[in-house]
Amino acid sequence: MIQERIATILDEGKRSFAVVKNETELVLLEVRYLGRKSELNDILKGLKDLSPEEKRVIGPLANRAKQELSAALLSARGALLEQGTDWDAVALDVTAPGIPASCGHLHPITRIEHDVEDIFTSLGFDVADGPEAEEEWYNFDALNVPADHPARDMQDTFWLKASKKSKNNYVLRTHTSPVQIRYMETHTPPFRVIVPGRVFRNEATDASHEHTFHQFECLMVGREGEVSVATFKYVAETFFGKFFGKKVTVRLRPSYFPFVEPGFEFDISCLSCDKKGCPVCKQSGWLEIGGAGMVNQKVFEAAGYPRGKYQGFAWGFGLTRLAMMKYKIPDIRLLLSGDLRFIRQF
C-alpha cells in the first residue's frame, strides 16, 4: 500500500514541478511535496513504527523519492530563473580594469639574489655577509694581492680618506672575497657558504660598466681531497642548470687570480644555442661568467689555517650579470637608475 502511495506522490510531484509557471507556484509545490507537513515527510517520520522487514523495503524507497523530488525542485527553479532573467541587463563589462590595489616590485637584483640563495641553500650552503667599507688587508693582502703588485691593477679601487687614529687603510670592497677570510676566521672546515653583496670599482660607467654592482662569492672548503676541481665543476653545473632551468656545461680556462691556485676563468655553454654559436655568444658557443679556482694556500694561511691541510674552491661572479642575462637587460646603468618604469617590470 505505502509503496504505491510513494510511487504516486513521486509521479505527481515530478509532473507538477515540470510544468510550474512561476516562483509562487513553485514555493507551494515545495511545501506540498517536500515540506515538513508533506505526505512524504509523514511517511518518513512513520518509518520508525514499521516492522524491520517493511522498513527495509519502504525506507530506501521513500528516501529515493525525496531525493528525486528535491532534484526536480532544483531543476524547476533553474528553469524558472532561465526564463525570467534578462541576463544582458545585469551583465558586467569584464573588460573594464580592476580597481587598483597596492602592488610593488622587488628589484631584479634582489630577485636574482633570492633565486641564487635558494639554490645554494638547498645544497647546504650558508649565506654570509661582510662590511662594504673594508680594511685594505681583507680586500687585498689576505687574498694574496700584496701592495705594489700588478694584480692590484685588475681592480680599480675606491679608497677612504685616511683615518687619524687607525693605522688601517680602508677601501670600498672591490669584490665579495674579503668575506672569505672573515668567514674562515670564525669557522672550521668542512663548510660551504655563499656571500651575495654590493661591490665597488672606481671606473667610468657605460652600458656595460658600473662603479657599483652586485656579486656573489661561493666558497666550499673541506679536508684535503674532499673538495676538488671536479667538485667545483659539479656545483657550478648544478647551480646553472637549476638557475636557467636547462642543462648547462661549464668550461674552465686557465687564468690568474692571486687568491686561487689553480685559477680559472669559467664559461657556460651558451643558453641560446648550446655551444653551436649564435649572435648572443658572438659565435663562440660560450658565455663568459667569472673567475674561480682552488683557494690559494696563502689565503688559508692568512685566515689562520695550517698550510696544506684543507682544500677548497672559491668562485665569484656578478649577480648583476646574471640579472642582465636572465632578463635581457641591455644596459647595466638601468639597474641603479632608480627608474620605476624599469623596476615595475619585475
Next chain:
Amino acid sequence: MKELSGTKKSPEQLAKLLLTHAFEVEGIEAFPHGLNNVIIGKVAKLEKHPNADKLRVARVECGKKEVYTIVCGAPNVAEGQRVVVALPGAKLPGGIDIKETEIRGVRSAGMICSARELGLGDDHQGILVLPEDVSIGILFAEYAGLEDSLIEVKILPDRGSDALSCQGLAREIAALDGRTPQFAEPKKKSLVPLRNRAPRAVIADKRGCFRYLGLSLRNITVTESPLWLKARLIVSGLRPVNNIVDITNYLMLLTGQPMHAFDEDKISGAITIRRAKKNEKITLLNGEKKRLSPEDLVIADNKKALALAGVMGGADSAIDPKTKNIFLEIATFDGPTIRRTKTRHTLPTDASYRFERGLDPNLPGETAREAASLITSFASGTLVGMRDAYPKPIKPWTIALSIERVENVLGTKFPLFEAVQHLALLGLRVRKVSGEKSLLVTVPTRRPDLRDEWNLIEEIGRMRGYETIVPVAPTLSLVAALPTPEKRFRRLAKEYLAATGFDELITYSFYGEKDCSAARLPRENHLELANPMNPEQALLRLSLLPTLLRKVRENLRHTDTLGAFEWENVFFRDAKKDIPKEEEKLALAFVAPKKNVAEAFFVLKGKLEALFETFHIGDIAYEPLAKAETSGIAATPMFHPTRSTIVSAKGRTLGIVGELHPLLARAFDFDNRAVFAEFDTRALLAARTETVVYEAPQRFPYVLRDISLSFPHRISVGDVEKLLRDAGAPLLRRFELFDIYEQGEGKSLAFHLYFGLPDRTLSGDEADQAFQNIVESAKERFSARLKD
C-alpha cells in the same frame, strides 16, 4: 711566432689552443698593412718626360706580360732597380689613393713609392730601392713580412717574467703543441773583450736592482733600420725610430728584456744604481721634467741622475743622430719599486710594464749576446767592454710534488708519466723519487710564478686541459643550511613591502657635499672617499634618504603616486676608534596621489602598522619628533619637527617617520604629499616577538559603551590612549578610536570601549562604574569634557 715556435697551426687554431690551455685571446686579425695592390717591379727602361724637366717616365716590369708606364720624379730612380710599385686602387698608409692619371700629357699607371709613402719611415728623399735578387711581381707586403696575422693575447699578471715576449709565447705554444721550442739555448762563451773599457757599474741599492749589465759599443752609426726590422716593429705596433732604438725595442719584444741605450760620451765617470736624492730633478726622454722622490730608483753617473730606472731614460744622456759611442743597459729591477715610481709619476711604459711584473735576473746575460751581435751588424761599431754587476745570482729551485696531491686537487686520476710529460714540455726538469709516487721538479729561473706544489698542479691541469675533468658530486655531511634570522627577516620584509605597494630601489652608496648640506646632515660624521669619481659622489651615505629622495623626485615626472623602499647599508665614522662603521637601514617613501583626501602621513603610518603586526613587532610608541629626546637617528635633521614621529618599541628606538623638514622640501622639491621613513633593521628584528603564545578569545560577552570626550588641542591621541589604559584597568579590555573631530579650541575623540572579565559575565553596573572612573580621570588630568 710561427718561426719561433715551429707551429703548423693556423692563427685560429692557435687562438683556441692558447684559450684552452694558457691565455685568453682577445682577437685575431690580419695586420692592416694597407699595401694591397702594391707589388715589386723592375725598372726596365727610363726616359725623360717630354714635357717636364724633373720628371722621368719609367717602364716597370712586374711580371712577364705586365709592364706599366709610370711617371716618376725621384732623383734616385735608375734602370735595373727593383722598386715598389703602387698600382691603381691602392690606398697607401701615407694617405695617398693611387689612380691612373695623366701627368703633363703622359699617362701614369701608378706610382713608384718612397719608404714614407709605404709607412716605413721618414725617408722621402727618393724611392725605396730593394736588393737586386728580389723576384718581381710579388706583393710587397709579403716580401717585407707585413702580410701577417695578429693574435692579441692577454698575458696573465703572474706570467710577466716568461711569457711577455715572442720567445716566451713561442715556448708556450711549442709546449702546447707537444714540442720543445726551435730557438737555440744561449751559448756560454764570454762576451767580454780583453781590455774592458766600459764605465764601471755599481749597484748601490741592492733591494732595487738585482743585476746591472752594460755593454760599451764604440763607433756606431745611428741610422735607419733595415726593412725587415722596421716591418717587425710595425707589425707589433711600434714606430721605427733609428737602428739603436729599434734594436732595443725588437729585443724587448723578442725576449721580454727591456734595454736602454745611453750616449756613452754623455756619461761622466762610473754608473751608480741608487735611490734618488731629495728634490733631485731629471728631464726625461719625453721632455717631462720630474722632481724625484727618495723612493725612486735612478741610474746616475758621477754628476746626476741619467735615467729613471726601469721606467724612462733621461734627455741629457739620450742618443742622437751624432752619437758615436753607446752604453747599453740590460738590467733587472725590483718590480714593486718600479711600480711605485711608475704610479707616482704616471709613466706607464713598455719597460715599466715588464719590470713591475718581475723579470728573471738571468735574462740579461742571455740577451746581451744578441744585442751585441745585432748592434755590430746593423750599426757597425765594436764591443769594447761589458760590466755585469750581479751580486746574488738566482739559481733554479726544486719543488717536491706528490701525485696524490695532484689527484686530490684536480679531482681526477693522473698517471705519473703524464705529469712528467707535461712538466718537461714546459722546460721544467723532473726527477722521480724512487719508490714513491712523487716528483722532484726543478724550475728554471724564468718562472718565478712556480713556487709550490699548487703552482705545479695548475701547470699540469692546464696542460691536460680542464675540460677533461669530469664533474663529481661531493660526499657531504648533512647540515641545516638556514639563512640567519637577519637574512630571513630581510627577505620576508622585502617581499611583504613589495606585495603591499612599495617598489624596491637600489641607489648609490654615496652623495656629494651639495646633497649632504641640502639634507641638513652633519658633514663631519660622514666617511669620505679619497678618490671619488666626482665631487657629487665623495661622501659615504649616512642615511639612505638623500639618494632615495632624488630618485623619488625623478620618478614623479611620470607618475602621480608611488611607494618605494631601499634596504641597504649606511656608513659612519666610529668617533672613538675613528674607523668606518656600517648599519643596515630600511628607508621608505610614499607619495600620495594628488586627489588624495587623507594625510599622506597617516597612509604611510597605516601601512607601517600593518607591517608591524605582520612581523609581530609590538608595544609600538609614536613620539612627536619635537618632544623626543635625542633619538640617535642620523636622519633626524631631515624631518619636519612637528609633522614627524620617532617610532620605538619597548623603549628601543626603531626609526623615524614623517614629512620632510621645510628646508628639505624646498631643496629636494617636494610638497606634503610626500612622506618618508627610515628604520634601523636590526632594531626592527630585535623588537619582534619570537614565539607567539595562544590566548583564548574572550569567553564571556563584552559590555560595550561608547565614550566621546573633548580635550584641549595640546592633548594627543596617544595621551588619551594612555589615560584609557591607566584609568580603565582592569575591566577595560579593548578600545577603538572611531572619530576625531577638531573644532575651535579643542578636539573631540570618540571611542568604543569593551569592558569584560575573563571568568564571568560583567554586569551593566560594573561597566558603568568603570566608565565613570575614566570620565573622572580625564577631567582631572586633561580638563576633558564628556560629550553626549
